Amino acid sequence: MTYLASALCLDRHLSDHRPILLREVSTDYGPIPFRFYHSWFRLDGFDEMVEHAWLSFSYSDSNGMIRFKKKLQALKLIIRQWVKEKKLHQNNVRNSLTSELRDIDKDLDRGNVSDTILLKRMVLLHQIQDINLMEAKESFQKFKIKWAIKGDENTKFFHGIINKKRSQLSIR
Template identity: 45%
Template sequence: MIIAVYAPHDPRDKRMLWDYLAHVINQWQGEVVIMGDFNEVRVKSDRFGTNFNVLGANIFNSFINSTGLEEVHLGGSAFTWCHKSATKMSKLDRFFVSNNLLNIFPHISGITLDRFLSDHRPILLRESAHDYGPVPFRFFHHWIHLEGFNDFVTSTWNSAPSVDSNGMRNLAGKLKFLKAHIKIWIKDNKSETVSTIANLKKELNQLDAVIDKGTGTEVEAEKRMEVLAALRNIDHIHSMDLAQKAKIKWSIEGDENSNFFHGILNKKRNQMNIRGITIDGVWKEQPNDVKQEFLSHFQDRFAKPSERRANIDMRFPKTISEDQSQDLEREVSKQEIKTAVWGCGTDKSPGPDGFSFGFYYPHLCPVY
């Protein structure tokens, strides 16, 4: 069901409209797209040069939440309406879709177009995906539970070349070496897992056929339990993978077969997806343009400063004592390193090569 909206200005009339639309949408047994000029904003930053009506925004947001709608991210300009004097601007035009529609069209997005003589910008709904190249390396906690992974990491780490005298550069080099080999191992493991699942299901069907005939023995029954346990273990590891990607509490929010879960996962992907960037007032979507702009931005941020620098008076009226100075410069103990690492959550990362502390706990920390 597609609903086109041109909302009234009067707050009482708008509230009546939200109630009517909520009734229609909640009665509809299917997907919904609602779009148009809602004459209302959701947050204070959606307005410029005009007063923000907190009550009106709360009622509007309540309507959106009660109908299970998700707002489609708009690329391009931040505001869709502009007064002719250009002193007042607001984001009044939007797209909303039902949660399940994100499962069907995960790459759905919107974009604002040029206004020309109108005071409103047209908005375009579309599904588009851009390829920004290989994704960065990420360590997933469920890898630790894969059979053979711990032994593989240990052997690979011990065989990694150690050619740099600098300890930190040597660590980074070994992590880079390990990362490349983990990628290959995980890819091979996925292929083996697909084959293993097929074989286990085939064996389960054969065992069920024997048991259903009434000719099964305790041996077949025990074997069936072993096959089921193996399948459940594989399914549990897969669930851990999806749970980390979705960043939700698995035992509370449900399993990967629920519409809720897929809605959360696809909503996160939709929100984090980079659809384009404004460069000198012009919206650019081509991956090469976007990546080049990001590269230029951070090159400027981290470039070597100019020769003209501020002079700092190094004559400080208060200084630390000799004992404090020695305490700051002393060697860090293994116990201090362990305490610092153990105090971090599993989803935190110390920086190099995408490894999280979920990886460091069982693998690298014992090395110290």
């Protein structure tokens, strides 16, 4: 839902001031379209969840296309909820890994150095890096979608991207 404001300057009658009528206009563009991201395939248990959900649906409509459409609509809702829960879990995991990494770094600063501690630190860094990489891939795909929708319009977004690209390519 988008909120916009409009202002209308009214005629002055008894005073030398003009009253301003301020109105809020809300626009509802409908439900958010469902977008499927490639990074979801890398989430643990995604394939099994989709297969289990798809096989659990049973619609008794005689038309096969309508049954297929209903199954896709139900699957969309399940995927949205599952991904939302998975992302929340992923953020909690990253926070706990970061906290554990801080504790290890404090031990290293105190001089408690051993091969097991260094190995554990490397494993934690690798796990955090994997989570960040998955989020970066999803962000990159979201950016591509945004570029496809708004990229060629003569907008602030378009000019910001062009100016950033120019500054990166310029030779100093």
